[in-house]
Amino acid sequence: MSKKLNIVFYGTPEFATGVLKKLHESNHNIKAVVTAPDKPAGRGRKLQQSDVKKFAVNNNIPVLQPTNLKSPDFIEQLQEINPDLQVIVAFRMLPKVVWSLPVMGTFNLHASLLPEYRGAAPINWAIINQEQKTGVTTFFIDDKIDTGAIIDQVETQIEKNENVGSLYDRLMNLGADLSLKTVNDIANNNISTRVQSNSSSLKAAPKLNNENTLIDFTKSAAEVTALIRGLYPYPVAKALFYNNDDELRCKIHTAVISEEKSDHVPPGTLLLKDKKLFIATKDYFIEVNRLQLPGKKAMEVKDLLNGYQFHPNARFYKG
Structure with missing residues (x-):
């Protein structure tokens, strides 16, 4: 069994909660969880706790929710906790005064095989770009985003026609196991790191927005369906279409490539x-x-067509 470490954990979404749960169930001590401030959501605009906070509260783990990661009060709290190690999963960039604080360092879990797919949406972009494999990586934090020295990696195959939902769950489980292994290896002084490449040809994983989630039907069917799978179940691919002179923005949740060629008609x-x-x-x-x-x-198309009329001249297009 490895030496018991005092850890401060940083994270916000469900993906991070899977890792936190694994570490909490280990012999290590989660001294505090740092997560995003509660935010108003839904029709009633009630304050909603992050997934990580809900887990921490339910398991009596102290929670810190700083709005400013450089604030003296927050830094003082961390110094009082005096963690051996900090673990980050799906959280915003930390200032040096924070990530350099623990004697054993601060590492991040990233859902790609770094140095490929640095950025906010690595799981989505691996599917969108029709990769055959991806994985999870642990690396020590430095002063840039996702560029620090790699500690360890685990890869997994991306199945044919896989969507983000299933890949997300698999990477969360792999990431939880890898994070615990990394913590144990650090505790036992059993790591060797390697520097990341900074080649200009590396693929990025930028934040998803209204533009890069919009379907371009002038692309191939393989590219279009990969975008749809890479955005399902969240945030879902968008498509624009005209229907009886109305310009509408819909969401396409699921689609498959048919056997019928379309090179004799305009895309859309x-x-x-x-x-x-x-x-x-x-x-x-x-x-x-x-x-x-x-x-x-969202509706199954066969049900939608029972009540919705597409105009004979309706067509899809990229705005």
């Missing part, structure tokens, strides 16, 4: 056949299985 052409909805891309039609119209719930 809509085809309704046998209660199925097809959209032309550069090479093949895709069959949309689940669609969400503006202000409506």
Whole structure:
């Protein structure tokens, strides 16, 4: 068994909670959790706790929620805790005064095989870019984003037609195991690090926004369906279409490549056949299985077509 370490854990979403749970159940001592301040959400705009905070509160772990990571009060709290090690999962960038505080350092878990896919959405972009494998990496924090010395990595295959939901869960479990292994290796002084490449050809994982989640039907069917899978179940790919002179922004939840070529019609052409909805891309039609119209719930296409009328000249396009 490894030496018992006092740890401060940083994280906010469910992905981080999986790691926190694994560390909490180990022989190590989680002295405090640092997470985002509660934020108003929903129709009532009630304050919502982060997933990490909910776990910490339920397990009697002290919670810190600084709005300013450089504030003297927060730094003083950390100094009083005096952690051996800090672990970060899906949290904002830490100032040097914070990450350099523990004697054993501060490491981050990132959901990619670094140095590829540095950034905010590595799981999404690995699927969007049709990678065959991805993984998780632990690395020591430095003064740039996701560039520090790599401690350890574990890889996994991306299955054909896999979406973000299933890959997210698998990487969360792999990340929890790797984080605990990394903590134990650090405790036992059993690590060797390697410097990351900074090649200009590395693929990035930028934050998702309204532009890069919008489907471009002039691309191939493989690229279009990869974008849809890479954004499902969240935040979901968007598509623009005209229907009887109305310009609408819908969400396409799921779609597959059909066997019918579409190179004889313009990309975005809509085809309704046998209660199925097809959209032309550069090479093949895709069959949309689940669609969400503006202000409506997502519906299976066969159910949607029972009540919604597409105009004969309706078409999809990229804005």
